[in-house]
Amino acid sequence: MSTSCPICKLASGVRIKRERRKEARPGELLAAALDLFVEKGYAATRVEEVAQRAGVSKGTLFLYFASKEELFKAVVRENISGRFTEWGEELRTFEGNSEELLRYCMSSWWERVGATKASGITKLMMSEAGNFPELVRFFQQEVVQPGNDLIQRILQRGVERGELRNVDPTYGIYSVLAPMIFLNMWKHGGGSCGDARTELDPQQYIASQVQTILFGLSVSPTIPVSGKKKN
Amino acid sequence: MSTSCPICKLASGVRIKRERRKEARPGELLAAALDLFVEKGYAATRVEEVAQRAGVSKGTLFLYFASKEELFKAVVRENISGRFTEWGEELRTFEGNSEELLRYCMSSWWERVGATKASGITKLMMSEAGNFPELVRFFQQEVVQPGNDLIQRILQRGVERGELRNVDPTYGIYSVLAPMIFLNMWKHGGGSCGDARTELDPQQYIASQVQTILFGLSVSPTIPVSGKKKN
Amino acid sequence: MSTSCPICKLASGVRIKRERRKEARPGELLAAALDLFVEKGYAATRVEEVAQRAGVSKGTLFLYFASKEELFKAVVRENISGRFTEWGEELRTFEGNSEELLRYCMSSWWERVGATKASGITKLMMSEAGNFPELVRFFQQEVVQPGNDLIQRILQRGVERGELRNVDPTYGIYSVLAPMIFLNMWKHGGGSCGDARTELDPQQYIASQVQTILFGLSVSPTIPVSGKKKN
Amino acid sequence: MSTSCPICKLASGVRIKRERRKEARPGELLAAALDLFVEKGYAATRVEEVAQRAGVSKGTLFLYFASKEELFKAVVRENISGRFTEWGEELRTFEGNSEELLRYCMSSWWERVGATKASGITKLMMSEAGNFPELVRFFQQEVVQPGNDLIQRILQRGVERGELRNVDPTYGIYSVLAPMIFLNMWKHGGGSCGDARTELDPQQYIASQVQTILFGLSVSPTIPVSGKKKN
DNA sequence: GATGAATGAGACTTCATTCAT
DNA sequence: TATGAATGAAGTCTCATTCAT
Numbered sequence: 018m019s020t021s022c023p024i025c026k027l028a029s030g031v032r033i034k035r036e037r038r039k040e041a042r043p044g045e046l047l048a049a050a051l052d053l054f055v056e057k058g059y060a061a062t063r064v065e066e067v068a069q070r071a072g073v074s075k076g077t078l079f080l081y082f083a084s085k086e087e088l089f090k091a092v093v094r095e096n097i098s099g100r101f102t103e104w105g106e107e108l109r110t111f112e113g114n115s116e117e118l119l120r121y122c123m124s125s126w127w128e129r130v131g132a133t134k135a136s137g138i139t140k141l142m143m144s145e146a147g148n149f150p151e152l153v154r155f156f157q158q159e160v161v162q163p164g165n166d167l168i169q170r171i172l173q174r175g176v177e178r179g180e181l182r183n184v185d186p187t188y189g190i191y192s193v194l195a196p197m198i199f200l201n202m203w204k205h206g207g208g209s210c211g212d213a214r215t216e217l218d219p220q221q222y223i224a225s226q227v228q229t230i231l232f233g234l235s236v237s238p239t240i241p242v243s244g245k246k247k248n
Numbered sequence: 249m250s251t252s253c254p255i256c257k258l259a260s261g262v263r264i265k266r267e268r269r270k271e272a273r274p275g276e277l278l279a280a281a282l283d284l285f286v287e288k289g290y291a292a293t294r295v296e297e298v299a300q301r302a303g304v305s306k307g308t309l310f311l312y313f314a315s316k317e318e319l320f321k322a323v324v325r326e327n328i329s330g331r332f333t334e335w336g337e338e339l340r341t342f343e344g345n346s347e348e349l350l351r352y353c354m355s356s357w358w359e360r361v362g363a364t365k366a367s368g369i370t371k372l373m374m375s376e377a378g379n380f381p382e383l384v385r386f387f388q389q390e391v392v393q394p395g396n397d398l399i400q401r402i403l404q405r406g407v408e409r410g411e412l413r414n415v416d417p418t419y420g421i422y423s424v425l426a427p428m429i430f431l432n433m434w435k436h437g438g439g440s441c442g443d444a445r446t447e448l449d450p451q452q453y454i455a456s457q458v459q460t461i462l463f464g465l466s467v468s469p470t471i472p473v474s475g476k477k478k479n
Numbered sequence: 480m481s482t483s484c485p486i487c488k489l490a491s492g493v494r495i496k497r498e499r500r501k502e503a504r505p506g507e508l509l510a511a512a513l514d515l516f517v518e519k520g521y522a523a524t525r526v527e528e529v530a531q532r533a534g535v536s537k538g539t540l541f542l543y544f545a546s547k548e549e550l551f552k553a554v555v556r557e558n559i560s561g562r563f564t565e566w567g568e569e570l571r572t573f574e575g576n577s578e579e580l581l582r583y584c585m586s587s588w589w590e591r592v593g594a595t596k597a598s599g600i601t602k603l604m605m606s607e608a609g610n611f612p613e614l615v616r617f618f619q620q621e622v623v624q625p626g627n628d629l630i631q632r633i634l635q636r637g638v639e640r641g642e643l644r645n646v647d648p649t650y651g652i653y654s655v656l657a658p659m660i661f662l663n664m665w666k667h668g669g670g671s672c673g674d675a676r677t678e679l680d681p682q683q684y685i686a687s688q689v690q691t692i693l694f695g696l697s698v699s700p701t702i703p704v705s706g707k708k709k710n
Numbered sequence: 711m712s713t714s715c716p717i718c719k720l721a722s723g724v725r726i727k728r729e730r731r732k733e734a735r736p737g738e739l740l741a742a743a744l745d746l747f748v749e750k751g752y753a754a755t756r757v758e759e760v761a762q763r764a765g766v767s768k769g770t771l772f773l774y775f776a777s778k779e780e781l782f783k784a785v786v787r788e789n790i791s792g793r794f795t796e797w798g799e800e801l802r803t804f805e806g807n808s809e810e811l812l813r814y815c816m817s818s819w820w821e822r823v824g825a826t827k828a829s830g831i832t833k834l835m836m837s838e839a840g841n842f843p844e845l846v847r848f849f850q851q852e853v854v855q856p857g858n859d860l861i862q863r864i865l866q867r868g869v870e871r872g873e874l875r876n877v878d879p880t881y882g883i884y885s886v887l888a889p890m891i892f893l894n895m896w897k898h899g900g901g902s903c904g905d906a907r908t909e910l911d912p913q914q915y916i917a918s919q920v921q922t923i924l925f926g927l928s929v930s931p932t933i934p935v936s937g938k939k940k941n
Numbered sequence: 942g943a944t945g946a947a948t949g950a951g952a953c954t955t956c957a958t959t960c961a962t
Numbered sequence: 963t964a965t966g967a968a969t970g971a972a973g974t975c976t977c978a979t980t981c982a983t
Binding site for chain 1 (some may be wrong): 287288289291292346347373374375377406410413415416419420422423427429430452453456459460461464465466467
């Protein structure tokens with residue numbers, strides 16, 4: 018074997034461990050950061066704690082992320098931004114009707130984002146926007162606008178297919194967005210805004226919301242005159 | 249007496265003003281703190297700024313509140329008041345149909361709560377609940393449950409009058425609650441997480457949401473047999 | 480006496496001490512800062528050390544100066560900037576001829592700046608310009624330009640009085656400036672650029688330089704043709 | 711042999727290149743360090759930047775220099791070389807008059823030293839002498855004294871030829887030295903402490919200074935009896 | 942009670958130096 | 963020898979809290 022090469026002797030086992038670690042570092046740090054940001058908020062999370070949880074020193078974190086802000090941005094990119102292209106594609110190739118599409122989207126949002134730690138990021142942004150305007154700008158660009166665009170496309174698609182009313186595209190978005198944001202806040206708000214009497218089941222919640230969004234609570238089959246607005 | 253002391257000479261006159269203010273101090277501090285906590289969040293609010301806005305020195309604040317944390321708790325406790333009896337009364341005597349009632353309630357909620365400082369408490373609770381779990385129970389009891397009860401009564405009333413579908417009473421609540429909570433968050437800086445393209449107008453937002461809640465986005469005049477999905 | 484007034488009892492002695500200190504703080508801090516900046520340079524001076532030398536804590540320093548940079552600027556203003564109006568006035572009212580004026584100015588610059596710690600600031604700026612561009616801009620505006628203007632006025636005055644040659648006003652300045660800067664550097668450069676064989680005596684140095692500046696080293700009473708330039 | 715080891719296979723070829731470079735390493739590092747120390751000062755120069763510019767890793771630098779401080783000392787020592795013998799020779803064989811000699815010397819100093827990297831050492835010494843007193847003696851011996859001697863010989867030569875006044879030999883030196891040192895500082899960033907209004911042209915500067923040094927700024931053709939001042 | 946000067950723990954970030962590979 | 967990932971001391975600055983007045 019290569020026992021005649023003193024370098025090679027060490028190479029196989031140990032070097033790999035080091036290099037592995039190097040490549041694993043960013044991921045470990047991002048995971049730790051996600052945990053802590055969600056758990057304690059952006060301002061209250063100390064970078065040293067992130068580093069500790071990832072098993073490295075404070076300095077090492079700054080080897081991979083230039084600042085706390087960049088660390089946060091990387092967390093957002095890693096956990097949220099990436100999803101939108103995938104989602105956009107699904108939307109483009111979806112074949113069902115609007116009801117099915119809406120049901121699918123909201124369920125799938127819950128599974129892929131809402132139910133995961135990633136949803137804590139949105140909660141955090143809503144809580145701590147105000148400070149950190151740069152992060153807001155980033156989050157807007159990276160998450161909010163793509164998300165809103167997606168919802169808008171769903172609504173437009175429904176209108177074009179003759180399945181949905183032609184509501185004001187701006188305010189219509191909120192009919193879909195608000196329930197999701199609410200669920201998100203409820204989950205991370207310590208339930209303080211959900212009712213303690215009930216353990217909110219996300220799937221049932223979403224089913225109920227989709228039903229309302231699509232068909233309303235009213236029994237009347239037609240929209241009354243008083244509601245006949247152009248938008 | 250102390251006529252030889254030029255400082256004391258003024259003391260009597262000044263003291264009166266001071267004592268009057270003295271009793272007002274805690275209230276002024278709480279008001280200032282509410283403003284700032286809502287605006288900037290707990291961590292980003294500096295006690296000095298609170299004191300300044302209340303017109304006292306930083307040291308004085310600590311005479312009334314043992315710590316920043318106690319100040320926060322006092323702010324929440326102070327501002328959570330069950331003004332629900334009034335609303336309960338209105339609901340009992342309301343004479344219109346469910347559409348009118350819902351429209352009235354949401355508009356009036358906006359005017360009486362959403363647009364006022366009081367809505368800041370909800371924002372605060374949703375943002376900081378994780379860090380102040382002791383307050384959550386309090387908030388639940390005083391605000392969330394009475395609020396949910398009210399919404400539930402509205403829905404039941406509609407069902408009884410044959411105007412609303414008989415949705416699950418637990419999850420139906422959220423169809424009304426979610427849009428209001430969303431608007432609340434939006435107003436308090438979570439708005440920066442709304443889409444920058446649009447300046448959300450509360451009245452239009454509410455009108456749009458009521459329309460959806462009542463009649464849905466779907467054009468189909470009838471609700472399909474639930475569960476009948478193709479996939 | 481005013482023994483009947485409990486407030487007054489303390490007022491005279493103790494309060495004054497505190498208030499005295501408060502007013503004295505900035506001065507004490509500026510003095511400490513000047514010492515350390517001159518001794519160790521801008522970058523190498525730690526604000527905590529400045530605070531310690533002034534007998535206060537780190538935090539206290541920031542009560543009076545918003546940043547290390549502002550502290551430095553205050554040191555410059557305190558020790559250098561102020562002198563220029565005084566000097567400008569002296570120049571305006573000076574009655575002697577150019578030789579006397581130049582001799583007076585350089586001697587007086589030495590006494591008021593060069594021989595004091597303030598001169599260390601200029602040494603520091605020359606050493607650490609490059610980094611800290613904001614400080615350079617400040618120093619330019621606050622010190623260099625007023626200084627150069629002063630020298631230029633001296634030369635112009637001499638030309639108008641028929642006492643000095645009409646040299647290029649830009650480069651002429653350096654004939655006066657260079658010797659002073661050199662002396663400044665020599666003094667703070669650890670003498671590494673002066674000759675160890677000789678202890679440079681500032682007064683003699685200045686006398687010698689003035690002589691050269693005015694009359695040159697050449698014995699020829701007139702400027703030779705080769706030197707006849709328009710500037 | 712180690713043909714079974716793919717890494718070793720390359721080793722022989724690479725090693726040759728490496729060993730060749732190995733001997734050049736210290737020099738490359740010193741050159742890079744000189745550049746950066748001159749440009750940014752000691753404190754502001756990061757060893758990593760030095761290593762990068764020399765094309766090696768940070769760790770390698772520490773193989774050759776025990777610390778940043780040692781690196782600095784090596785830079786100074788390496789670059790201080792008594793090239794004064796050459797100049798001494800020129801001076802001995804120069805045939806022109808003192809004006810020509812002075813003009814020649816200062817121009818030639820600029821070309822051979824001032825305009826080159828070597829001048830950075832002087833800047834370095836003047837800036838950092840305080841922090842590296844051990845280097846001062848070295849610099850004195852190798853640079854300052856030989857330089858001063860040279861200037862002194864020029865002046866003596868002029869006096870002997872009846873071309874220059876018999877000024878104090880100690881202080882006369884500075885009339886020649888100060889302008890050069892000033893230019894040196896100006897060139898290396900101390901220039902930012904020159905007046906922003908003017909882009910100092912070295913050739914014009916030197917011409918102007920030589921003129922002043924030789925003939926003074928005064929129009930009076932004769933030197934007044936020294937000491938005769940009105941005040 | 943009221944003040945506000947003073948404190949000092951602690952946050953983010955930098956960088957000379959070390960050491961396993 | 964050479965690397966570069968990792969370290970941790972040190973630096974600037976913030977701010978809740980204290981305490982002499």
